[in-house]
Amino acid sequence: MKVLVTGGAGYIGSHTVKELLKKGHEIIIFDNFSSGRKELVCGGEVIHGDLRSKEEIKAAFENHKIEAVLHFAALIQVGESYTNPQKYYLHNLITSLNLLETMLKFGIKYFIFSSSAAVYGIPQRIPLEEDHPLNPINPYGTTKFMVERILQDYDRAYGLKYVSLRYFNAAGADPDGQIGEMHDPETHLIPSILLHLLGKKDNFQVFGNDFPTPDGTAIRDYIHVTDLARAHVLALERLTAENQSQAINLGSSRGYSVLEVVKAVEKVTGKKVNLKFGPRRQGDVPVLLASSQKAESWLGWQREFSELEEIIETAWKWHQKH
Numbered sequence: 001m002k003v004l005v006t007g008g009a010g011y012i013g014s015h016t017v018k019e020l021l022k023k024g025h026e027i028i029i030f031d032n033f034s035s036g037r038k039e040l041v042c043g044g045e046v047i048h049g050d051l052r053s054k055e056e057i058k059a060a061f062e063n064h065k066i067e068a069v070l071h072f073a074a075l076i077q078v079g080e081s082y083t084n085p086q087k088y089y090l091h092n093l094i095t096s097l098n099l100l101e102t103m104l105k106f107g108i109k110y111f112i113f114s115s116s117a118a119v120y121g122i123p124q125r126i127p128l129e130e131d132h133p134l135n136p137i138n139p140y141g142t143t144k145f146m147v148e149r150i151l152q153d154y155d156r157a158y159g160l161k162y163v164s165l166r167y168f169n170a171a172g173a174d175p176d177g178q179i180g181e182m183h184d185p186e187t188h189l190i191p192s193i194l195l196h197l198l199g200k201k202d203n204f205q206v207f208g209n210d211f212p213t214p215d216g217t218a219i220r221d222y223i224h225v226t227d228l229a230r231a232h233v234l235a236l237e238r239l240t241a242e243n244q245s246q247a248i249n250l251g252s253s254r255g256y257s258v259l260e261v262v263k264a265v266e267k268v269t270g271k272k273v274n275l276k277f278g279p280r281r282q283g284d285v286p287v288l289l290a291s292s293q294k295a296e297s298w299l300g301w302q303r304e305f306s307e308l309e310e311i312i313e314t315a316w317k318w319h320q321k322h
Helices: 011-022 054-063 078-083 085-105 139-158 189-197 225-242 258-269 293-299 308-321
Strands: 002-006 026-031 045-048 068-071 110-116 161-167 169-171 204-207 222-224 246-250 275-278
Touching: 002 011, 011 026, 011 068, 011 225, 026 054, 054 085, 068 085, 068 225, 078 085, 078 139, 085 139, 110 139, 110 225, 139 161, 161 225, 169 189, 169 225, 169 308, 189 204, 189 258, 189 308, 204 258, 222 225, 222 308, 225 246, 225 293, 246 293, 258 308
Parallel strands: 002 026, 002 068, 026 045, 068 110, 110 161, 161 246, 169 222, 204 275
Antiparallel strands: none
C-alpha cells in the first residue's frame, strides 16, 4: 500500500517506517522536524510539512495516491501539557482534525492512530483492558482521548475505519543499530539513565519514592520499540482485511519499578547510577500495566523482546554509538 506516515522522523514513527518498508509498503513521511530527526529517516519519500497547514496536507494527498494514514505526529510531554495546555489542545487536536478532514475529501478510509495509556487515567483495576473506563488526568492524555472519540464519530458518520493503539512505555532501539531514541529534552526513563551514564546528564533523578508499591517507585510496562512498530504493521493489515475499527493496548502485562529498571541498566552496562530522589511529577500514577490479550488475539502480535535487559541492551548499544 501507499502509506502516509505523519511524524515518521520521530522515535516510534521511524521504527514503524522501517517495518513497513520491510513489508513492501510505499512510504511517504510527513514531518515538520520540530522534534523529528533527519538522522532517523530510514527510507521512503520525505515531505517537510506541517499538519497545522491544510494546504500542505492537501498538496501531499494531491501528489500521491495515498491509501492509508499512520498518525504519530503529536506533542508528548505530560508535564508541559499541564503548564501549557493550550499548546497541546491546539496542536494535537487541530492537526488531527486537519488530517482527518483531508482524508475524507480524498476518500481515504484507513487510519492508524498513535494513542496512549494516558487515556485511562488512574487505573481502577490492573492489568488495564481496553474496556476500562477512560478518564485521563492530564491534558496530554485528554487530547488522545478526544481524538479517539472523534474517530468513533467519524467511523459512524463517514465510514472511516481506524485502529487506535494505546501505548504503554516504548523503549529500546532498532536491533540493527540504524535508528534509536533522540528526544530533546529527553524525559523517558531508560534513555535518561543511559545519557547520565554517558556523561550527558550530571545525575539521574527519580520522581517519587513514596508510591504505594513494594519499593516506593512507580511501576510501568515496557515494550521494545520494534515490537511496537510491528504492531502498527499488523494493525494496518488487519484493518484493511476486516474493515473493523478497534482500540488496542500495546503492553506486556508485566511491570518494573523505576529502581528495578535502574538495577537492570547497571547490570547491562556494568556502570553505577548516581541516584537522586525528587518529588512525584503531577499526574503520575503508581502502577500502569496493560493486558496484551486483545493485541495477541486480534492482531496476532507476539513480542520478540520480552526481557527488560534485552530492551535496555539495544538502547545502550545505540546510545554508545550516537
